[in-house]
Amino acid sequence: MYLLDQLVNGGLDARFTKGNPKFPHSLSMLTLGWLFPMLDYVMTGDERVGRVHKRFLNEVLNNGLTVGDFNAADKALRDNGAAFDPKVPPAFLLIAERLQPGFCLSIYRCLDSLIQAAIAWDGERTPQDIARAEEVLRPIRQHFHLPDLTPAPAAPKSAASGNALAELESLIGLQGVKQEVRNGVNLARYLLNRRNNGLPVAATSLHMVFTGNPGTGKTTVARLIADIYRDIGILRKGHLVETDRSKLVGKFLGQTPSQVAEIVDSALGGVLFIDEAYSLVVNRDSEDYGFEAVDTLLKLMEDHRDDLVVIVAGYTAEMEQFIQANPGLKSRFTRYIHFDDYNAGDLQQIFQRLCDKNELRLKPDAKAASQRAVEQIWQQRGENFGNAREVRTFFESVMQRHANRLSLVDSPDKAALSTLTVEDIPQ
Incomplete structure (x- = not known):
């Protein structure tokens, strides 16, 4: 049986452990056979967050929190009447996420890696165990939306901030594109209004497929959509990350998932624009990892469904083939915007x-x-x-x-x- 300290103190990543003290008995002696009690310990343990645990959170999970951040989180929790006893209570994660965006993602990835390791190394894992693990991870992935500590969502603006929408309207031609973007903005504002008024919000995909020839303004429109969605409260950053096959697909086994994850991480809070996306699925050769990139992308889109808009773009016929290549693409990309040639x-x-x-x-x-x-x-x-x-x-x-x-x-x-x-x- 592999000990947790082989992951934390040795095997997880030498960069994080070099020069650092060993972690305490309470962490290092938990075996992967005790994985789920360990998860409970991390989530609801009865000890305060100590210095060495802060080092673990900072170095191993690479979230960059400072002692001041922890103290600020502690004070914020106490001001809200929370007893700050658990190691990493849900409320602490919420505050930490506000102080350091990406904190919950770091926690999620670490625990998910441990779960996958346990499943691979211990054949006694049952479907019930896996289901329980998902139950533990789900609130982290959702960033612990706690009404008593989370500020009320800002009401969507009655109109998208003038500059981006005005720039969209000023584009030459593209009348059909402008109308489709307006439709998307209207839907997004409608969903926000429903949520802010305590009404059910149906799961709705805001991901898009752009089709048409080069030079028709697809990248420009994607950038404006990012700006507009930020302004109305859908996206927290509203930046645009452009990518293509060359940046997503690795040359060797195991490279592709990490490359896709890195690109997606950089786009969180904004729009990920994948140009010529159809090139990911043109080759079914066993040594081509384009399909692996698509599978990884779909999983990450689900993990970050409330913090990312993905736009895939390319020629019309090729993009139709792309969407048909994977059932997950068809279910997630339901909004199509066609860019006609200019006259x-x-x-x-x-x-x-x-x-x-x-x-x-x-x-x-x-x-x-x-x-x-x-x-x-x-x-x-x-x-x-x-x-x-x-x-x-x-x-x-x-x-x-x-x-x-x-x-x-x-x-x-x-x-x-x-x-x-x-x-x-x-x-």
Whole structure:
């Protein structure tokens, strides 16, 4: 039988134990055969949190809490009438999570690892044992929502904070996309209002599938959704983490789950945007770990269902195949937003905005020439048309021609540097 001290004091991770004192008898002598009493001990033990236990929580679980954090948690609990006797009582975890986001996740992962180790090493584990373990871990995963200590959720704003929503509305084209985003915002606000008024809130997925060709604004819209959801209280941070297959899938056995977990951790409280997500399931070769990445992602999405929005994006047909590749994907991604190709008028507006942003004024003949050129780009579009990316490439060629023309001028003035002529427009 493996002793807990082989995990804590030796085998869990040498980085955490090097130079640290051995943990006390009460922790180190608990065997994995006594796993569930150990979990009860950690959750409801009758001793105060001592210095060495703080070291365990800080070093082994890597949550970075300071002595001041513990003291603040102690005071907060006492101010709320809680007797601070258990090792890691639910109320303490709640306070600690507020002081150090991610604390409960650290506890959860450590205990989950111990459970998995016990199941693997002790064939006597029963379904009842496993069910009990899940019961112990569930409140940690949910961050111990205790009404007596948790501040009341902020009421959702009557409208999303102006800047992000206004920026969404200012995007060129994308009328259908804007309406779908508004629908999502309305639903999110509705669910928050129900929760804040003590009404049941049905489990609803806010994860999304973006389909369409490149250059249609998918990443921009994902960033704005993150901002809007933060503003109305759905997400606590509202940041956007962009990733793709190259960052999620490892090259060797065992790498992929940790890579996916690291990316998901970085996105907690915000939006995880997976571009070309279909590439995760294109190869069923035994040495390809894309499907493993999907399985890991689905589990983490469930673990953090209240603290993460995942958006997967790619070409329409390929994304349909992606969703069909795993039943878990189909059940979690129920909201689809399609990004149509821009029309010629949209592309001309995009080019004009690029000029305005860079303080470049088009002379009338240059403007007419640019409109003809953009129209030609649109007319010659293929199946996987690059949309705004094509316009960006065209704009860069205009700047290059402008630079070439001004290279023949000694010390061009501000007017010359900010004026485009017909000579600068590729035909």
